[in-house]
Amino acid sequence: MRYLPHTDQDRADMLARIGVGSIDDLFADIPADKRLKAPLDLPPHCGEMEVARMMRGLAAKNLSAVETPFFAGAGAYRHHVPAMVDHIIQRSEFLTSYTPYQPEITQGTLQYLFEFQTQVANLTAMDVANASMYDGSTGTGEAVLMAHRVTRRNKAVISGGLHPQYRAVVENLSQMADDRLDILPPDPAGSEDIIARIDDETSCVVVQSPSFYGQLIDMKPIAEACHAKGALLVAVFTEVVSLGLIEPPGAQGADIVVGEGQSIGNGLNFGGPYVGLFATRQKYVRQMPGRLCGETVDAEGSRGFVLTLSTREQHIRRDKATSNICTNSGLCCLAFTVHMTLLGEAGITRLARINHAKACRLAERLDAITGVSVINESFFNEFTVRLSEDAAETVERLTERGIVAGVPVSRLEPHNPDLADMLLVAVTETTTDDEMDRLVTALQEVA
C-alpha cells in the first residue's frame, strides 16, 4: 500500500525486536470476544488513479457554480479567490503542521495568526480578535455563552434578522445548557422593535447586519439600550466583505462581534470548512473562547509569537474552560489572511463597492419585473425579492434552465407561509452582466 512504508520483512523484524511473536500479541488487551475476526465489510485498497476517477465521477454529479449563473448566498458567498491563496495554503509547512504548540518551530503559523487577529480586529473595529472559531454559526453560539459569563445572566434576545441556522445553533446550545432565549419572529424588513425586549435579565442581544434578508441594521441604538440594562450587544455578520463598505459593529457599540469569514480566501465548499471570526473588547478578553496568539520575545530578545492566555482553554482549565474548542479553522485563517493581505484597505473597500454596485443594478432590474419586488430598503450584496409564486418552485424551474436563482427563504424557514414567496438573491464581483441578463430574462418568463 503506497502510504505504508513497511515491507512484510520489516514487520517481522520489528516484531522480533519488540519481542512478540505476532502483531496480535500487541492487541492482547482487546477482550478476546471483542476482537474482530472477519475483515471489515468494505472494498479492498485501491490505486490512486482509480480513486481519482471515482472522485471525479462524484464531483461530476454536482453542478458547480462556475458552470452556471449563480445567485445563492444566505450565509455562503462565491467570491474570486486569488490563485496565490491556494498556493500558500498548500505549502507543506502550513498544510501539514499542527497547532503551534512548539512556538520555536511554528513561527510561520503564529505570525499569520497574529496578522489574522489584527486584520479581524481592525475590520470589525474591535480591540481584539481570536485565532478563529469553526464558523460563523458556532461562533454565534459561543458569543451568547460568553455574554452569559460576562454578565452572569442567562437570557439572550435573538433578532428575527439572524440567519435561521445560526438561530438554530444558539437555540440548541441554550436548550442543552438550560439557558433562556427570547427569539423574535422572522423580520425580513428589519422593522422589529428589539429594544423593547431588553430587560434586566438580558445577557445579550444578538443582531445580524446585513441581516439574513439583506437588510442593513442600525445597531447604535440597540447597543445603547443594551448597555443601559447591563447587557451586551452581539453583532453578527455572514458576509464579511460588507465590512469594506458599511459601518463596522465596533463603531456602533457592539461588545462581541462574530461572523463568517468564508468570503475572504475560502471557497463555497458545500458549506465547510469555513472560518468563524470572533472579536471583542479588551476588557472581556479573558472570557473569550478560542485560541489567542500573542507577541513576546525569545531568549535572545528577538520578537516572536506564542499561543497565550491559555488558562481560558480546555487543555488547561478543563471543565472551567471558556469553551471546549480545540482544533479550529487554522488553514482557513491563513487563506483569509493571505487574501486580505492582497486586498488591503484599497482592495477590500473597492471589492465591497463592486459587490454593492452590482447588487444595486440587479435589484433595480428585478424590481422592474412585474410580479417581482425587492423588499429591502437598504442592503449590501444580497437582497430579498418577493415573487408572485412559491419561491422554491421558481428556483426549481430556473434550475432546469441552468440558473441558480438564489435561495428560497422557505428552505431555511420552512413552515411559514408569509415567507414562502421570498427569494434571497446574492450578487458578487463574480457575477457577470450576462448572468444577470439571463436571470432577469428567465424571471420575466416564469414570474
Next chain:
Amino acid sequence: MRYLPHTDQDRADMLARIGVGSIDDLFADIPADKRLKAPLDLPPHCGEMEVARMMRGLAAKNLSAVETPFFAGAGAYRHHVPAMVDHIIQRSEFLTSYTPYQPEITQGTLQYLFEFQTQVANLTAMDVANASMYDGSTGTGEAVLMAHRVTRRNKAVISGGLHPQYRAVVENLSQMADDRLDILPPDPAGSEDIIARIDDETSCVVVQSPSFYGQLIDMKPIAEACHAKGALLVAVFTEVVSLGLIEPPGAQGADIVVGEGQSIGNGLNFGGPYVGLFATRQKYVRQMPGRLCGETVDAEGSRGFVLTLSTREQHIRRDKATSNICTNSGLCCLAFTVHMTLLGEAGITRLARINHAKACRLAERLDAITGVSVINESFFNEFTVRLSEDAAETVERLTERGIVAGVPVSRLEPHNPDLADMLLVAVTETTTDDEMDRLVTALQEVA
C-alpha cells in the same frame, strides 16, 4: 497593477534619488525617432478574475483526454501522474529558482538532478546521463551531432522506424550544418535492412524501439555492425515506460541513448514542455551536450553536488561548445524523478506490464474486426492497425462519436498512399475496459 509594487510616489522619489527628471531620461539611448510614441495596440491590464475567465473559456474549447476514450500516442502518452508530483514541482523553492549556479543554495535542485541522471542511466543501462534536453526530438538531433564529433564523420543513417517529426528535426539540423544523411523509407513492419547502409563514412545509425509504428527492434546486430565500421548506434525511444519491460538499449550495445521522458511525471500538455533523456558511455562524456551534475564535497567535507564539466558548454566554450543548449527541462526532470521515485523498480516494471497487457488485449480485439488488422509482430503499448479505409477519415468519424481513436500515420507521413490506411493506437494504464469496448464497437460500425 497587482504585480508591480511601486506607487507613483515611489517612482517619483526613486527618480529623484537617481537624479533624473523623468523615466524617459533613462531611455535616452533609444534613438529619438525609434521611441514608441503611442501605446501598443493591445488591451489594457486585466484583473485576475477576468483573466481566469478568459483562460477557462479557451480551455473549454478543447476536448481533454479525461473526457473521452483516448488512444492517441505517436510520441506523447497519457499516463496517470501521482498527485504528489504536482505538489512537489509547485513548491516555490523548485518552481521559482533557476539553474543551480550557486550550488550552496541550490542543493535541492542539484541533488534531484543527480538522482535524475542516475535513474535515467540505470533505466537505459548506460554509464551516464545528462540533466536533460528539451525533448526527445531535439535530443535526437543532438545525438547525431555528438556522433559526428565522436567519430569525426558526418553521415548519419536514419531508420524508417524513427518518429517522422524526430526525423524532420535531424534532417533540418543536418541540412543547416551541411551534414549528410541516409534516410530509410518508412518501415511500419520493422523489416528494413539498415545494416546494409552502414559504411566507413557512417557516423551513426539512428534506430527507434519501440519504433514509431510500435514495433520492437533488435538492436544488437545493428550495434555490432556499427561498431565494426567505427560508427555509433544511437538508440531512440519515445515511450520511456517501455524500458520497464523491454531490454534496455544499453544492454544491446547502444552508444548514445536518447528519448522522450514525458510519460513519467509529465502531462500531455499539447506537446510541451517535455523532457529529453540523454545517456551515453563513460568514454564519450566529454562530447555530451547539456548540463551535468556531479558529486563533490564542501569546505567542511560534507557531500554536495555541483554542475560540472561545463567546459563542454556554451557559456564557457562559446563557439567550441558541444551544443548551444542553456535552459533545459529542469522542472520536468523533477517531475520525472519524483514519479520514478514513487514507482521504483517494482512500480515501473509493473506499470509496463499493465500497459503491455492492455495493449495486447486491445490488439487482439481489433484484429478480430473485419477490415482491421494489426500489422506489428511485436509491440509494447502502441501498435499500428491497417484499416479498410483512410485512417484520417476514420479518426474524424470517431471523433464525432466522442472517441479519439488514435493518430493516423498520414498526419505525420502525409504524402504516402501506402500509409494512408494506417492508424496508430496507444493504450496505457489509464485506458479502461469500457473505453476499449467503445472503440471496438465504434470501429466495428465504421470499418
Next chain:
Amino acid sequence: MVNSQGRPTQPQAGSENSSGTDRPTFTGNRALQLEEPLIFETGRTDITGVDLAEPDEFASRLGGHGRTAPIDLPALSEPEAMRHYVRLSQKNYAIDMGLYPLGSCTMKHNPRLNEQSARLPGFSDIHPLQPQSTVQGALELIHELGRWLVTITGMQAVAMSPKAGAHGELCGMMAIKAALTARGKTPTKVLVPESAHGTNPATAALLRYSVVDVPARKDGTVGADEVKRLIAEHAGDIAAIMLTNPNTCGLFEPEIAEIAEAVHEAGGFFYCDGANLNAIMGKARPGDLGVDAMHINLHKTFSTPHGGGGPGAGPVVLSGALAPFAPLPFVEKDGNAYRLVETEHDDGGSHPFGRMTAFHGQMGMFVRAYAWMLSHGSDGMKQASEDAVLNANYVRAGLADLMSLPYPDHPSMHEVLFDDSFLKDTGVSTLDFAKAMIDEGYHPMTMYFPLVVHGALLIEPTESESRASLDLFIATMRDLVMAAKGGESERFTGAPHFAPRRRLDETRAARNPILKWAPPAPYEEAAE
C-alpha cells in the same frame, strides 16, 4: 564517527570548526533562514495586490449605513505577499519534513490525491443551499462516507455535521442528553477519567453536567470496579461516562465492555472519545464494546491535513439508542436519489435534538477522508492500524531501557507514554528535553499530557514512518538521554539553538498580552 546520514556526529579532529555561525549578518538573515516582519510593518494602505476596476457611478442602497472611518488594513503587492507568506512558512515544522510524533494527534501522511480531489470544482465550488437535485454527488459522498464510518466502528448511525473532535463530543453528549430527556431523566453527572483530554470535561460542562473524576489504576487503565463504585456513590445521577479508548496513555482499556455494561445498567450512556481510533481499525469495533456515541477526528485517523490547527471534522457515530436523536441535517438515500433532511419531519422515528452548525458539515474534509478510505480499503485500514501499533511498540522497545515507562504491564497501542523520572536529578525537564529534540530536527512529542503521570512524554509515530525513520529517531533519543544523564545540560536548557527563534518567553506573553499589532509609539524624546 559518521551517522546514518553520512554527516560527522562530532567535530572532526583537526577541523578548525571555523564555520563562524555565530557571526551576525547585516540583514539578520542567515542564508536560507530569512527574517520576516509583519505585514503591518511593510504593507501600505495605498497599494493593493488585486486589480479591481472601480464600478461606474451608481445609486447606493446603503441607506446611510456606510463606513465613516478607515479600516487600517495594509496591503502587499502580489510579489511581496508571496514572499511574505513563503518566508513565514519556512519557519514551520511539518509532517512533510519529518517525524511529528505528537501523541494523541495522529500526525500521519496527508496524501495529495486528497487535496486534489477536494479542489475539483464539483466539490469546492458548490453552494450548501443550491437545489438538492444539483448536488447529488456531494450528498452521495456524505452518505457513503457515513456508511464507511459506521462500518468501521460497528455503530448504527452517524451525525456528520460536527466541525472537529470537540464539536463531535458536544454533539454526542447532546444526543445523550436528548435521549435521557426523552426518557424523562435528568441526571447531573458525567464520569471522566483523570487522563481524559481537556475537551471531555469542558464538553460536559457546556451541558451543565458536573464532572466526577475517575482515578486511573496503577497500570494506567480504568477499573470496572472503580466505575461501579462511583456509579453507586452517585446512584441515579450519572448521565454518562466519557472514556477514551485506546486511552490517552496509549493503552486499550481491557475492562471496557464491563464498564459499558455497568453504565448502561445504571441508565447512563457510554461516550467514547474516538481520537485514538487509529489504533484499532479492523481490529475491534467500538460498537461491539458497548459504545453509544463516539466522535471521529477525520483530521487524525483519516488524514485530513492538520493545517496549523484546523480545520478538522468530527462526525459522531451513534448506537441504536441514540440514533433517533441525531441532529439535523442528515442525508437519506431514497432509491437512487439522496435527500438532505434539513428540518424536522414526522416520520415518527427520528427526533433530532437540534442543529450543531449552519449548513452540513466539513465537506472539504469529507472529500479528503473518503479518498483516504477508498485508497486504503478494508485491508489497508487494518494494516495502517497494525503498523501504527507496531511502530509505537518499536519505539518503546528501543527506548524502554533508558527512559521510564510508567505503565509497563500493557502493550502500547498506537502511542507510547513515558514519564520524566529518567530525567530525575539531571536538571533537565521534559520541556528542555523537547526543545533539544527540535535542534535534532524533530517535532517534539506531546508533553505534560496526560496529566496522570509526571512530566509526560507521549509519542505517537503513526503508520507513516518507515523503519529507518524510527531507527534514527530511537538513536537520537538515546543520544539525548545519555547526554542528559551525562550532564550536558546546556544542550537542553539552552535549546533550541538552531530554530528560527530561541526559547520564547510565554510568561511575558501572558502577563502583558499583545494580541494585535499596534503602530509603535512615536519617540517623544526625539531631539529633532
Next chain:
Amino acid sequence: MVNSQGRPTQPQAGSENSSGTDRPTFTGNRALQLEEPLIFETGRTDITGVDLAEPDEFASRLGGHGRTAPIDLPALSEPEAMRHYVRLSQKNYAIDMGLYPLGSCTMKHNPRLNEQSARLPGFSDIHPLQPQSTVQGALELIHELGRWLVTITGMQAVAMSPKAGAHGELCGMMAIKAALTARGKTPTKVLVPESAHGTNPATAALLRYSVVDVPARKDGTVGADEVKRLIAEHAGDIAAIMLTNPNTCGLFEPEIAEIAEAVHEAGGFFYCDGANLNAIMGKARPGDLGVDAMHINLHKTFSTPHGGGGPGAGPVVLSGALAPFAPLPFVEKDGNAYRLVETEHDDGGSHPFGRMTAFHGQMGMFVRAYAWMLSHGSDGMKQASEDAVLNANYVRAGLADLMSLPYPDHPSMHEVLFDDSFLKDTGVSTLDFAKAMIDEGYHPMTMYFPLVVHGALLIEPTESESRASLDLFIATMRDLVMAAKGGESERFTGAPHFAPRRRLDETRAARNPILKWAPPAPYEEAAE
C-alpha cells in the same frame, strides 16, 4: 543598533552570545535545516510508492525483446518520497523567498494564476496530435499569443515552436540561412560582439558559421563604425550580426539602427538576442530598429517560471524578409477556425525551412505567458519595463559611489553592470563577494559575465521588487563593500557560512566526475 528588520546588527553588549550554533547535533540536522540522503541510499527495490494491480495472465507480444536484467531503481513509499523532496526543496533559494538579481535572467515574480491556468485539463490534458477540431482553443491561444508578441516587438511574423532562448536563436539563424540560400548566397561568417551570451557563438557554430568578434567600445556599446569596418573586411561573407539589445552590459545600443542598416546593405541579416526585452516593452520595438529575427524568452520577460533551469520557451519574431521561411508548424486563422499547418503546402508564399522540434512548442509555457500578458495589458507591460529600468538605476545610484561602474556614460536599462575594481587589494574576489551575499539571504547577481569587464557583477532586480526591498539590498551591499574594504576577509573567503553547504569544491567535481550514484564499495578488509 537595530536594522530595518528589527534584529540587532551586532551582538549586543553583555549578551553571552551563547547560541552555541557551532554545537554539532547527533542527526546532523539543525532544527529546520534537515540533512537528506539520496534515494539510492534510502529507497528499496522491493517496495513502491504506487498501487498498481498486477494484470491477469496474458499472451505477451514482446517477441523476445523482454528485459533480462533488473533496472536497479529504488522506490520510496509516498510519505517517504514526500519528505525527501520537500526536504530537498528547502535547500534551495527562490524568487518566492527574496531578491534574485541574476543579471540577464529576469527573475521576476511568477504569478500563480498562470500556474493554475496551465493546469486546466483543457490545456494540460490534450494531445498534440488529436484532431484539430478538438483543440481549437489551444490553437487560438497560440495564435493570439503570437499576435501579442508580434505587436510588442513590431515584427511581421513569429515562429512559436522553439523550446528555449538558445533554440530560438537556432531557429532565427536557420531562417536567416534559409533566406540567404534562397537568394543563392552562402556567406560563412557571423559578427558577434565579445559581450554576447555564449549561446550566440555556439548557435552560429551549429550552422557552421565562423564567428567574427566585434569588440565593444570603451563605453560598453557596439560602434556602427566598427561594424562597418568588419563588414568591409569580410566583404560579401557576412551572413548576419547577432547583437543583444539592450546588451549584456545593460545598455541600449544607441547605434543599433545604423548597424542594422549597414548589415542589411551588405546583404546580411540582423539577429537580435531578445533576452533583455524586459527593458523596452512599450518603449521601443525591435521591428522599428531593423531587427530581422529575435527570440523571446517567455521564461524571462513573460514570467513563465524558471523551474530550476527550465523548461522555457523561445518563440522567434521575424521580419517580413524572413517570415516566409518560418519553420513548421504554424497556426493560421481561417475565418473563425484555426488551422495548424504541419506540413509544407504550396500556397506559394511560404517556404518553411524545416522543423525545430516534434509537435508544436511549449504549450504549457504559452498558457502562462498569455495569462501574464492579458494581466498586464499594454499599459502594464510598459509600466513593467519602466519599473525594471527604474529599479536597476536605483540600485546603481545607491551603489555607484562604493562599487565600480565600468560604463558610467549611459543610463542602465533593466540591469546594471559593475566590475571588480572596487575589490582591488581587498583579497576578496567577485566569487567571494557573491558567497557573502548568500549569508545575507540574497541570491548573488550574475558573475563573470559578460566577459568584457573584469570580475563582472551583473545585477538585474526586475520590476517585481519594491522600493523597500531595494533599499535593504543596497544597504546590505554597502555593508559588504565596506567590510571587504575594511579587511573583514573571513566574511567573504569563508562564505557562505550559513547555507546548507559551505563552499563546494568544483575543481574536484570536474577532475574526477561522479555523475551517477554507485553503491559504496564493500569494505574488503572487514574483519568478519
